[in-house]
Amino acid sequence: MQEKEDKLLIGDVMFPIRCFSCGAVIAQYWEEYFKKIKDGKSPKEALDELGIKRYCCRRMFLTYKSIIRELARYRIFKGP
């Protein structure tokens, strides 16, 4: 089992520490969120499981969906 290899910082992409709207700290959820997405879960499922209920905060994650998809492609489908 390999873990803790993926960091929150991928390349030059900086993910927001706080929700822009309500100021809730969301940085600690990114890692778990990525993990769930990479496990094939939908963003909605992942956010539900993380207990992120506020719409403004969910939006923070959903906005990065396209980036995460890029990320997943690099990480999972990295060729030999």
Ligand SMILES: [Zn+2]
């Ligand atoms: Zn919020």
